[in-house]
Amino acid sequence: MVDDQLSRVFAALADPTRRDIVARLAVGDATVGKLAEPYDVSVQAVSKHLKVLTDAGLVSQSRDAQRRPCHLEAEVFDLMTKWIERYRQQAQERYERLDAVLAEMRDDEQPTHPRNPQQGAAS
Amino acid sequence: MVDDQLSRVFAALADPTRRDIVARLAVGDATVGKLAEPYDVSVQAVSKHLKVLTDAGLVSQSRDAQRRPCHLEAEVFDLMTKWIERYRQQAQERYERLDAVLAEMRDDEQPTHPRNPQQGAAS
DNA sequence: TCATTCTTCAACCAGATGGTTGACAATGGC
DNA sequence: GCCATTGTCAACCATCTGGTTGAAGAATGA
Numbered sequence: 001m002v003d004d005q006l007s008r009v010f011a012a013l014a015d016p017t018r019r020d021i022v023a024r025l026a027v028g029d030a031t032v033g034k035l036a037e038p039y040d041v042s043v044q045a046v047s048k049h050l051k052v053l054t055d056a057g058l059v060s061q062s063r064d065a066q067r068r069p070c071h072l073e074a075e076v077f078d079l080m081t082k083w084i085e086r087y088r089q090q091a092q093e094r095y096e097r098l099d100a101v102l103a104e105m106r107d108d109e110q111p112t113h114p115r116n117p118q119q120g121a122a123s
Numbered sequence: 124m125v126d127d128q129l130s131r132v133f134a135a136l137a138d139p140t141r142r143d144i145v146a147r148l149a150v151g152d153a154t155v156g157k158l159a160e161p162y163d164v165s166v167q168a169v170s171k172h173l174k175v176l177t178d179a180g181l182v183s184q185s186r187d188a189q190r191r192p193c194h195l196e197a198e199v200f201d202l203m204t205k206w207i208e209r210y211r212q213q214a215q216e217r218y219e220r221l222d223a224v225l226a227e228m229r230d231d232e233q234p235t236h237p238r239n240p241q242q243g244a245a246s
Numbered sequence: 247t248c249a250t251t252c253t254t255c256a257a258c259c260a261g262a263t264g265g266t267t268g269a270c271a272a273t274g275g276c
Numbered sequence: 277g278c279c280a281t282t283g284t285c286a287a288c289c290a291t292c293t294g295g296t297t298g299a300a301g302a303a304t305g306a
Contacts, residue, residue: 006139006142007137007138007142008137010133010134010136010137011134011263013133014130014131014133015263016130019129019130022210023210025214026210027213027217031282031283032282033281033282033283041265041266042265042266042267043282043283043284044266044283044284044285045265047283047284047285048263048264048284049264051284052263063273065272065273065274066272066273066274066280067273067281067282067283068282068283068284072214074215074218077210077211078211080203081204081207081208081211083142084204084207085204086149087145087149087195087200088197088200088201088204090149090150091149091195091200092197094149094150094151095197138293138294154252155252155253156251156252156253164294164295164296165296165297166252166253166254167253167254167295168294168295171254171293171295172294174254175293186303188251188252188302188303189250189251189253189302189304190251190253190303191252191253191254248306249304249306250303250304250306251302251303251304251305252301252302252303252304253300253301253302253303254299254300254301254302255298255300255301256297256298257297257298257299258295258297259294259295260293260294260296261292261293261294261295262292262293263292264289264290264291264292265288265290265291266287266288266289267286267288268285268287269284269285269286269287270283270284270286271282271283271284271285272281272282272283272284273281273282274279274280274281274282275278275280276277276279276280
């Protein structure tokens with residue numbers, strides 16, 4: 001179920017707090033308590049966030065006495081990057097082909113009507 | 124609010140149907156009706172999915188008579204890729220530094236006690 | 247003008263999600 | 277052995293989400 005994992009990873013990163021946790025874990029491992037400190041929520045809430053990240057495969061936890069140091073798993077990022085890159089490239093190529101066609105049309109004759117004028121400006 | 128957009132984009136792609144829509148739009152523009160065909164849900168549901176994708180900036184819609192052709196916006200993908208790459212790399216570098224330190228320790232002397240033994244093997 | 251086609255809006259519903267508080271499990275220091 | 281520390285589990289709550297159906301909007305064609 002690659003699809004499921006992809007869904008879990010994207011869903012996990014859709015939350016700003018969880019993204020921040022990932023950002024901080026990228027700097028170095030940390031315990032649940034340490035991770036919870038800067039946020040204005042209970043430790044339990046952060047523990048839940050960590051469960052979501054763990055289920056997505058983004059984080060793993062080990063044990064050190066009472067503490068449970070959290071650790072970022074970099075590999076899952078590749079799963080996302082691959083998915084994203086695939087469709088980004090595909091869309092990109094489609095543009096380039098379209099641009100080429102339009103350029104050819106422009107060379108050949110007067111452009112009769114510019115296609116989809118409002119799209120380019122979007123975003 | 125870059126953060127908000129990032130949240131919206133990740134949330135949008137957390138749904139398999141929406142990821143599939145993105146995949147199909149990468150091949151070429153399509154109307155709402157056409158996009159809805161293969162799925163086992165109402166056209167209204169797909170219209171909602173498209174709203175989510177549009178709000179995330181992943182899709183734009185133009186007009187062609189009654190139809191509203193949907194179009195993939197490739198730029199937003201960069202936002203995600205940048206975010207992901209940043210922390211993936213950071214985590215990667217951290218590993219490499221740790222590996223180097225461990226290697227040095229191994230060269231210099233008997234390792235007195237390997238740091239965080241359970242972490243390296245995780246995943 | 248009126249019917250048709252394509253799409254969205256509105257209201258509703260079940261289930262997921264993110265937060266809370268309180269109890270409990272696990273471990274180490276004393 | 278006992279207590280303090282650290283973290284999770286359970287139950288609960290408000291809100292968000294993805295689906296439904298029914299009605300309405302927008303543009304075309306007869």
